[in-house]
Each structure stands twice: as structure tokens, then as C-alpha cells.
Amino acid sequence: MEIICLGEALIDFKAVGELAFQGYPGGSPFNVAVAASRLGNRVGFASQVSTDMFGTEIMHYMRENGIETDYVLRSDAPSTLAFVSEQGGDAHFSFFADGAADRLYDPIPRPEFPSSVRYLMFGSISLLSEPAATAIAETVKGNKDRVMSIFDPNVRPALIPDRQRYLENLKAWLDLASIVKTSVQDLDWLYPGRAVDTISEEWMSHGSQAVIVTRGSEGAILFHADRSVHEVPSPRVSVADTVGAGDTFTGAFMVALAERSIDDFREVGEKEAQELLSFSVTAAALTCSRQGADPPNRKEVDKFLSAVR
Numbered sequence: 001m002e003i004i005c006l007g008e009a010l011i012d013f014k015a016v017g018e019l020a021f022q023g024y025p026g027g028s029p030f031n032v033a034v035a036a037s038r039l040g041n042r043v044g045f046a047s048q049v050s051t052d053m054f055g056t057e058i059m060h061y062m063r064e065n066g067i068e069t070d071y072v073l074r075s076d077a078p079s080t081l082a083f084v085s086e087q088g089g090d091a092h093f094s095f096f097a098d099g100a101a102d103r104l105y106d107p108i109p110r111p112e113f114p115s116s117v118r119y120l121m122f123g124s125i126s127l128l129s130e131p132a133a134t135a136i137a138e139t140v141k142g143n144k145d146r147v148m149s150i151f152d153p154n155v156r157p158a159l160i161p162d163r164q165r166y167l168e169n170l171k172a173w174l175d176l177a178s179i180v181k182t183s184v185q186d187l188d189w190l191y192p193g194r195a196v197d198t199i200s201e202e203w204m205s206h207g208s209q210a211v212i213v214t215r216g217s218e219g220a221i222l223f224h225a226d227r228s229v230h231e232v233p234s235p236r237v238s239v240a241d242t243v244g245a246g247d248t249f250t251g252a253f254m255v256a257l258a259e260r261s262i263d264d265f266r267e268v269g270e271k272e273a274q275e276l277l278s279f280s281v282t283a284a285a286l287t288c289s290r291q292g293a294d295p296p297n298r299k300e301v302d303k304f305l306s307a308v309r
Helices: 028-038 053-064 132-146 163-175 184-190 196-204 245-259 270-288 298-308
Strands: 003-006 010-017 020-026 043-050 068-075 081-087 090-096 119-123 148-152 179-183 210-214 220-224 229-232
Touching: 003 028, 003 132, 003 245, 010 053, 020 028, 020 053, 028 043, 028 053, 028 119, 028 245, 043 053, 053 068, 119 132, 119 245, 132 148, 132 163, 148 245, 179 184, 179 245, 184 196, 184 210, 196 210, 196 220, 210 245, 210 270, 220 270, 229 270, 245 270, 270 298
Parallel strands: 003 043, 003 119, 010 081, 043 068, 119 148, 148 179, 179 210
Antiparallel strands: 010 020, 081 090, 210 220, 220 229
């Protein structure tokens, strides 16, 4: 395997009517793993998953999607449950996660991934509670010298009682990142009123080689360490909901990196950066065309790209 996603796996309950919900396996790193696997890469997942009925379904879904589970621990603690509804075109979440298995993730010793692993994704709500936050940060740090690490804060304000403390912790996570992927919604909450390019430059001062900002229907923009800026629009699709779109973008981006054997983003030129972004926004858009976090497979993405060329 070339890619490992590190963090939470949970159940998203998507609103389908008044107090009616449909459950889907989810969680940002988990969705990224599903997307990358469906797009053709060998992917592993590292986390702790409950032995309850929800955790059993999560494990089944991982195996069904070809995700390797060698680094998944099991626990009798309950699964995290998230309830999500669409409001104004954005997904809004309520979480039930106290004492959940993914929050208690604390492998000793920290996992050292095999030499075949070249890309490591981390971030999201798994960094908001201990012991998982420390375990994940130490695992990324222990593997950082031989992988490209992709960090997505995937901000969930409902789970962040102390915004200033989160901003302080964010600096340490940025120090671990080779590439940062975020969204305009994240940046609006983190730094209201500040320009995206200024924020990206500040983040790259921590050592990141690029900062990518997804902008929903407006596509994505990439700020390169060489100070170049690359933008691509999002293809037009009929939107069912936006759950999992950003995660699909990240999974697609890592697959595209792997296929081009990119180990240092500073060597990526304009044409290649545009290709990476186009592939990723297309995969994300196709996810928006169906209910829940349901990333497309490679055939679907290639067919869509062929049709619009």
C-alpha cells in the first residue's frame, strides 16, 4: 500500500426527513481512504474501531472497499455517531462521541508504516481529544521523514469549545504537514475577514510545500511554495448533497500524487498542478451528485473527464 489515512471512522446519520435519518459509514480520514481505494490505489487505515454494531459495519465497509486494516485496533468503547443536515448548501453536524473508540486510540508503540507507504493523511475531529490527538501527532512525526503528509483540519466548530486553544494547536499540526488541504468554510471560521492568500502564506511558513483551498462550486485554488497560484473550476453537476466532497478531493489528490510518483511538491510545475486539481475537483463533484459520502470509482471519473474534454 502507498497511502494510509489516520483518524476517525464513525457513522454519519444523514437527515432524510423530519427526524428521519439514514446511516452511512463516514468520518473524514475514513472517507478519504474509501475515495482513494475506489480510485485505484492500495490504501490502509489506522485508527481504533468499536466492536459494537456500528463498528462492525464500519469494518465490513472497509473490507468491501478494499481498504487494508492491519493498523486498525478494536475496542469495546462505543462508536462515534454524527448527525448531519444540509443548511444553505453546507453540511452541519451534531456529534455523539464522548468515550468513543476512535477518541481513545492510543497504540503503544506508535505504528511505523512499511516503506511502501508514501502518503499519510491526518486531521479532522480525531485531533480534538486525548489520547487520540497525541497518538496521531506522534505517529505522523515518527513517519514524517519518509512520507508526504497531507493535513486537513476539517474544522467542526460544534466540537471546539475553545477557539483560541484550537488555533494554538493548529500550529503544531501545520509543522507536521507536507501539504495542507482546507476549505473556505474552515478559513472563514478560523480567521474571519482575512484574505485566503495571506493565510496560505502564513501556513507555508511552517514548512508546507503547498496549501490547497476547496471552494465548493467554485472549484479549488492551490498556493505553491514557489509563490505561484493555480486555480481550477468545479464541473457542473446536479447536487444531491455535499457530504464527503472535500474528503473525496483529498483522496483523489493523493492518488494523483502517487500515480505521478511525486515525493516533493516543490518540483511540481504549472501543468501538473492543474492536472492534479482537475482530477480532484471532478471526483469531489461526482460525490456531490449522490446522497451521503459515496465517492466515485476510477471508471466514473475517467468517463466524466473524457466527456468534458
